[in-house]
Amino acid sequence: MKYSPILRNSSILKKKxxxxxxxxxxxxxxxxxxxxxxxxxxxxMDQIWDICQxxxxxxxxxxxxxxxxxxxxxxxxxxxxxxxxxxxxxxxILNFNNLDSIFEIGAGAGRVGKLFLSExxxxxxxxxxxxxxxEKIIMxxxxxxxxxxxxxxxxxxxxxxxxxxxVIEHMYNPISFLETIHQQMDDNSYHLFSVxxxxxxxxxxxxxxxxxxxTLFITEDIIDNLLKQIxxxxxxxxxxxxxxxxxxxxxxxxxxxxxxxxxxxxxxxxVFLDFLEFHRNDVDRLNxxxxxxxxxxxxxxAHIFSQFLIFNGLETNKIINILDxxxxxxxxxxxxxxxxxxxxxILKNFINPVVIxxxxxxxDEIKDDILSNINSNVIxxx
Numbered sequence: 001m002k003y004s005p006i007l008r009n010s011s012i013l014k015k016k017x018x019x020x021x022x023x024x025x026x027x028x029x030x031x032x033x034x035x036x037x038x039x040x041x042x043x044x045m046d047q048i049w050d051i052c053q054x055x056x057x058x059x060x061x062x063x064x065x066x067x068x069x070x071x072x073x074x075x076x077x078x079x080x081x082x083x084x085x086x087x088x089x090x091x092x093i094l095n096f097n098n099l100d101s102i103f104e105i106g107a108g109a110g111r112v113g114k115l116f117l118s119e120x121x122x123x124x125x126x127x128x129x130x131x132x133x134x135e136k137i138i139m140x141x142x143x144x145x146x147x148x149x150x151x152x153x154x155x156x157x158x159x160x161x162x163x164x165x166x167v168i169e170h171m172y173n174p175i176s177f178l179e180t181i182h183q184q185m186d187d188n189s190y191h192l193f194s195v196x197x198x199x200x201x202x203x204x205x206x207x208x209x210x211x212x213x214x215t216l217f218i219t220e221d222i223i224d225n226l227l228k229q230i231x232x233x234x235x236x237x238x239x240x241x242x243x244x245x246x247x248x249x250x251x252x253x254x255x256x257x258x259x260x261x262x263x264x265x266x267x268x269x270x271v272f273l274d275f276l277e278f279h280r281n282d283v284d285r286l287n288x289x290x291x292x293x294x295x296x297x298x299x300x301x302a303h304i305f306s307q308f309l310i311f312n313g314l315e316t317n318k319i320i321n322i323l324d325x326x327x328x329x330x331x332x333x334x335x336x337x338x339x340x341x342x343x344x345x346i347l348k349n350f351i352n353p354v355v356i357x358x359x360x361x362x363x364d365e366i367k368d369d370i371l372s373n374i375n376s377n378v379i380x381x382x
Contacts, residue, residue: 001071005045005062012173012216013226014260017054019061022269023276024048028311029336030064030212032304033072034329042336043068047212049272055225056264058210058217058272063172066148069212072335073131079325081362083111085243089165089194090115092238092247096161096190100124103159105149105181106167113142126157151176154184161190166245168195168223169214178230182252191232191250195223199268200244202275205282206360207308217272220246221264231255243361279312286356287315289381296320296353300366302329302341305359310337314356321346323355325369347375354379 011017030043048061063069090112093099100123104113107127117123117139126143147153151173155162162181171177181191199219201209210217223246227234233253239246286309290297299306299316302324310316322334323344330341347353347370355370357363357380370378 001041001043001068003043003065003068005064006172008059008061008063011052011055011057012059013057013175013222014052014054017052019050019052019059020269022049022051022058022272025311028212029307030068031070031072031335032211032213032307033335034302034324034332034341035072035335036332039333039338044336045212047210049210051265051269051272053265055222055260056219056262056266056268057222058268060210060212060215063215064212066172070131073328079362079365081243081365085194085240085245086111086115086165088240089247090119092194092236092249093161093163093192094119095236096192096249099160099190101157101159101161102126103155103157103162104128105162105164106170107144108165110142110144112163112165114139117141126159149177149180151180153180158186159189161192163192165194166196168193169198169216169218172215174216174218174226175230178226178232182230182232185252187252189251192248194240194245194247197239197244197246199271201360202271204244204360205275205278207279207358208304208360211304211308213304217268219264219268221261221267223248225258225260228256229258279308282358283309283313286381287313290315290318293318293354296350298323298347298353298355299339300324300344300355300357301359302326302332302334306334306339307336309356309358319356323347325366344370344374347378350375350378352377352379354381356381358382 025047027044028047050061051058102125104127107129110127113125113127124141128145128149130146130148198209231253232250234250236249297318298321299319300323302322306322321342322339324341330343332341355378367380
């Protein structure tokens with residue numbers, strides 16, 4: 001696929017604010033999906049991270065076009081962590097009475113809409129999602145629109161709420177994204193969304209926080225300021241801890257002036273540099289263990305978790321397979337690597353295999369499944 005990278009030489013939030021360079025990761029894969037295409041067709045580019053002096057926003061300098069990053073679908077939202085998140089988000093939505101007609105941006109696997117309609121039999125849910133086919137989950141009053149949401153999109157109809165879950169961090173321009181929602185909302189409707197707590201992710205050293213999909217370190221401080229600036233009043237905010245994220249409920253208000261506190265810059269820069277130092281040392285530690293181990297080694301996670309380790313120098317010559325529970329990934333190859341993906345159930349065939357497990361908030365769920373249901377002799381390196 002031919003492409004021209006999109007260059008961002010100025011701050012996304014403050015055009016006249018200077019950018020400081022923080023770090024460059026070399027040769028990072030464009031997609032975090034799995035594929036059957038030849039490896040020589042995979043696209044890579046350096047990730048160059050800068051920070052805005054005025055707002056403290058950390059952003060990628062060069063990004064791929066959307067059709068490159070999202071060429072292959074990869075998010076099927078499996079596992080109890082995601083299931084519990086969606087149930088909790090639905091409960092948050094149901095705090096607001098008389099919500100019958102919902103428009104969801106980035107519906108993913110469609111689970112929140114299905115949960116809502118199971119509670120509200122007379123409701124109507126429109127899910128805007130360009131990357132999924134919904135043949136198996138279509139239900140009464142669920143409408144799928146296979147379309148992208150951008151600043152030219154027209155929301156056709158009147159809705160009690162506009163909803164999105166883990167979408168804003170994927171937006172190349174969050175200001176135009178929020179402005180488009182604001183312009184098309186009814187005055188009495190709600191803007192309800194869930195966003196990962198990216199500051200917590202980086203603080204806890206989770207490797208799925210920043211990448212070619214999450215091109216902005218859009219933290220709670222920054223989101224609060226953007227909502228105020230564009231004209232949203234935050235009427236309720238909840239925190240979900242299992243999949244660390246924040247639930248927002250907003251309504252229309254008048255745009256307000258925002259003063260960007262210098263502490264955001266200092267806080268974001270420091271937590272990012274701490275993250276870098278930790279992973280430099282951690283990859284070195286894992287490589288020593290790999291070199292010293294004379295046995296069967298696997299890497300868990302056909303996703304950014306494994307890619308991050310690999311493009312930061314993890315030795316892969318002794319790794320047999322990448323393991324993943326997602327059936328849509330198994331038997332394929334993780335983009336940007338030569339490694340084939342298998343189900344973790346293959347661990348039953350090994351006596352004392354090692355699994356490298358660096359999957360952030362999913363670690364406990366994955367480790368318990370492997371040791372309790374597959375092979376209790378597996379050695380886990382976290």
